[in-house]
Amino acid sequence: MSLRVCIVDDDEPTRQILSELIRESDQLELVNSYADTESAVENLPKDCPDVVLMDINIPQINGIECVRRLKPTLSHTQFLMLTVYADANHIFAALAAGATGYLLKGTRRPQLLASIRQIAQGGSPMSAAIARKVVQSFAKTENERPDFEELSPRERSVLDLLSKGYLYKEIADNLNIKLVTVDTYVRRVYDKLQVNSRSQAIAKYLKR
Structure with missing residues (x-):
């Protein structure tokens, strides 16, 4: 039986x-x-694919947000990100949104085909550089884990939205607060978690 595959990418x-x-x-x-992701959000639930190859840099609704919206409906569909982004911010945001694989564009055809089959069978295929970053982020010892009890409810809400790939403006709109207030909350989160970047905060949040 063939695996049903869909593609979401704005590059023809x-x-x-x-x-x-x-x-x-x-x-x-x-x-x-x-x-475009608007069409994907509307029609993928009707397609019922086994695997979706999803780009990230798509106008309007980016690929990470598209996965976040679709995953609750397509719980049995596996989302394989296929992108040029190799930074920790995008990696962890995509995984937090519901993606189960992350490959860089330029992946050789045999590896891509194998990854589609692998993800459908319960695996989590990743490009070597991506897997290395994930391992490094989770290689902290238990006594280095932050105390999330120190975060206020609003700071936790901001961190949760950050982990889902939201931009500062989107967080402000979602929580009905000012953009400068979001920046203040983010800086407080960084201070309490003893991190210096969004990617480090997300990595600790996902590891909690």
Whole structure:
């Protein structure tokens, strides 16, 4: 039985290359291909794919937010991020949103095909550089774990939204607070968790 695959990427040449790759495989079936996340959010629940190849840098609704919105409905669908972003911010935001795999664009065809099969079978395929960053982030000892009890309810809400890939403006809109207030909360979170960046805060939050 073929695995049902959908593609979400606003770059037409990339969609064509991925579509051809899937069509050439006798183990995969291309169900649909989307150039924007608005269409994906609306139609993917009808497609019921086994695997979705998701880009991140997409206008309007980015790929991470698209996964976050779809995952509750498509609980059995596996989202495999396929992107140029190799930084910890995007990696952890995507995983927190519900992605179970993370590959960099430029991944060789045999590896990409193997990763699609792997993720459908319960694996979490990642490019070597991505896996290394994940391991490094979780290589802290237990006594280095922060005390999240020190965070106020509002600081926890801000940190939770940060981990889901929200931008500062989106956090402000979501919590109905000013942008400068979000910045204040974020700095307090950094101080209490003893971190210096968003990626470090998210890594500790996911490890809690």
